Amino acid sequence: MPLLIACSHAAPPEPPASPSTPRDTALKLVWSDEFDGPANAAPDATKWIADDGDGCSAGICGWGNNEKEDYRDDRENVALNGSGQLAITARVAAPGRSCYYGACRYTSAKLTTRGLMNAAPGRVEARLKLPSGQGLWPAFWMLGSGHPTTPWPLCGELDIMENRGSQTDATSSAVHGPNYAGGVSFNSRSSLPFGSLTSDYHVYAVEWDANTIQFFVDTRQTFAVERSQVESKGPWVFNQSFYVILNLAVGGHFDGDPASDSIFPATMLVDWVRAYRRGST
Secondary structure, X not given: OOOOOOOOOOOOOOOOOOOOOOOOOOEEEEEEEXXXXXXXXXXXXXXXXXXXXXXXXXXXXXXXXXXXXXXXXXXOOEEEOOOOOEEEEEEEOOOOOEEOOEEOOEEEOEEEOOOOOOEOOEEEEEEEEOOOOOOEEEEEEEEEOOOOOOOOOOOOEEEEEEOOOOOOOEEEEEEEEOOEOHHHOEEEEEEOOOOOOOOOOEEEEEEEOOOEEEEEEOOEEEEEEEHHHHHOXXXXXXXXXXXXXXXXXXXXXXXXXXXXXXXXXXXXXXXXXXXXXXXXO
């Protein structure tokens, strides 16, 4: 697939000044969602689609991680808050809905830009405020634009931010691909100097090109992977575009299942998501 941004021809407005604005002047904003709109409005359907269910319809019950949420496209789980943010909220499930493990315990939401926007090599970032509570798993990540026709992990995956709800001072980033996926991925957990990630917003970003993948929290580089490192294990699959995913998972292998339902409702707030590309790409 050509390394192009699949979006409307109208250029998005320039964003306001931000600590995250790339220092590399060759990076130009090509797509964004600022989540402006009335409270309880649905996300922009020209930019996001919901990926619903417990994973079984995709052949990976529990989304491959023994997760316990049922993703739903309901306004109680995903909606604008009227103050310029998208709210993705995990809740205790009402009776009467079945999941792969029995009666569903939790509901939440997962949004993707699949089929609507593929970000070319450059930079993708989001400004997020995370929820806290053991068993919560907020994530901001990307899959290669050929997925699902090109199956995982051959499609490539870039995990920009994953957080264990029980550890509010650290995030994880990872690079997955052929022969370096799952437990043998390139990954890093970063403890950060500004305290809890749940008390304020932070900008999480990835920048990638033909030779390097770099991850950032605000202006701090937290992890980097070189092409030579990747090719010591398997092929480099990152000379391509990726689609963006935002979700709030509950339970599973990453942080375990919730010890108490008193942490619900739990909300990840998304202030904005932006994609940049290099002018020469």
